[in-house]
Amino acid sequence: MIPEKIKFGCLLEKGVAEVKEMKLPELKEDELLVKQEACNICTTDYQQWLGLREHQGYPMAGGHECSGTVIAKGAAVGDIYEVGDKVSVVYDYCGYCDECKHGEVTSCENIKQFGKNYSEEYYGIFGFANYFIRKAKSFVKMNPELPASEAAFVEPLSSVIQNMKKLRVKSGTDTVVVIGAGTMGLLNAETARAFGARVIVSELMEKKLNVAQEMGFETINPKEVDAVAKVKELTNGKGADIVVVAVGATAANNQALEMVKPKDGKISMYAAGYPAPDMDVDPNKIHYMRLELIGTYGSTLEDFADAAEMLNTGRVDVSKLVETHIPLADIQEAFKTASTPGNFRVSVTLN
Incomplete structure (x- = not known):
């Protein structure tokens, strides 16, 4: 079932994280609709919550270490992905700028990492959303036996x-x-x-x-x-x-x-x-x-593919790096926990 609206975590200002709601965009032919299951709070996320990265902008619909399940796909996606596939998110990129031509997708000249790429109102890539639509090229396929919070490590592992x-x-x-x-x-x-x-x-x-x-x-x-x-x-x-x-x-x-x-x-x-x-x-x-x-900063497409392979095959085991799981409804508590010195990744459960 395709939802009409989505819920997502958002930073409104220093120290304030809330759950917002918006209409789900229409699925285009080259896109996937993913039921996002987990998004881990990275240092970049909680440092903005702490007021240390104000330059990233508010309101920030952040989160970029996320994974989930494909529930619908556009007509042009073909058999690359099927409904039911487990996937993890790669940053979106244009594919034709000089950086992208060299595989440096996290340095894309046309789609900024924390820009207003998915909304006129919100910065960020909506990692803390329970559902979201992205280009099919902005995913990698994951082992269905890997827990969602561990599959979400593709982005940090790629770097x-x-x-x-x-x-x-x-x-x-x-x-x-x-x-x-x-x-x-x-x-x-x-x-x-x-x-x-x-x-x-x-x-x-x-x-x-x-x-x-x-x-x-x-x-x-x-x-x-x-x-x-x-x-x-x-x-x-x-x-x-x-x-x-x-x-x-x-x-x-x-x-x-x-x-x-x-x-x-x-x-x-x-x-x-x-x-x-x-x-x-x-x-x-x-x-x-x-x-x-x-x-070193960022990742190439090859790095993302290698990260998925290493997680999917168990060459890299991140099971001990998840501190706790906190539901989306308690997003403020999740950020408090994530920013506590000594803690590992806090995983926000989205569905």
């Missing part, structure tokens, strides 16, 4: 996969240290391990350390030991081949510079911080160490 590709992780030889065991830190750790690296996780919070250990990672607690010295000890004095900075903090940035090996090491500046953290970088040190400082 982590891009990170691993840029870092050129070498299977069987590289030691990767991940600073920060939050959701994205452990997702980087899990993916680096899937790429064949030895992974060490450094984290201050006991709860996060426990989860990292449950996931089978070597861990370091900087409250108990000198993290830099411990990394050197665990790598026979060499240092890490790669350090992924998965927390936006000046101390983490500077620590990475000390942990990385003295020649041909790589540091991934994965996390953004608001306000922006500092980094005390000596250009001569970069020069003589042949050090690579690597930034």
Whole structure:
């Protein structure tokens, strides 16, 4: 049954999330109508709720880590998707700008990530909607046995996969240290391990350390030991081949510079911080160490496809990265929980 109206979560201003209602748009020939089942609250979402990303605009019908079931399709979709298929959302994109031609769909020049692409009134891509219509090209197919909240990890995992590709992780030889065991830190750790690296996780919070250990990672607690010295000890004095900075903090940035090996090491500046953290970088040190400082943001179409494959086959397991499930009706409580320090992903259940 196709609904006449949809309900969706929306940020109206700092600290205010409410459920709104609007008429469901008409299904076009190249689109899918999806009954969205879960949307996870990402750092970008709750930081705007906290007032740290006011530049994204209000009202924000946000949420982009979502998955659901196809319940109707346009005539031109063909047999690519069928009613009943489980899918996860990819950012919409035009397909013909210079960025899209290179697969860089999250940098599309014509369809902005958090623009008013689906509504004249609301910013965002309506991830927190119980039903929504999108272009068929804006989905990837998911394993029907994968829980909706885990299938919703396609978007964040795609950005982590891009990170691993840029870092050129070498299977069987590289030691990767991940600073920060939050959701994205452990997702980087899990993916680096899937790429064949030895992974060490450094984290201050006991709860996060426990989860990292449950996931089978070597861990370091900087409250108990000198993290830099411990990394050197665990790598026979060499240092890490790669350090992924998965927390936006000046101390983490500077620590990475000390942990990385003295020649041909790589540091991934994965996390953004608001306000922006500092980094005390000596250009001569970069020069003589042949050090690579690597930034990464967004994903390509290939990254999204790879993320779906890794989740669908179990190469990456995100089951321990979902903190709790909260219904759409309690969207304000969901944002409060998601923004609580130490928590992993909060999944908003939509139907």
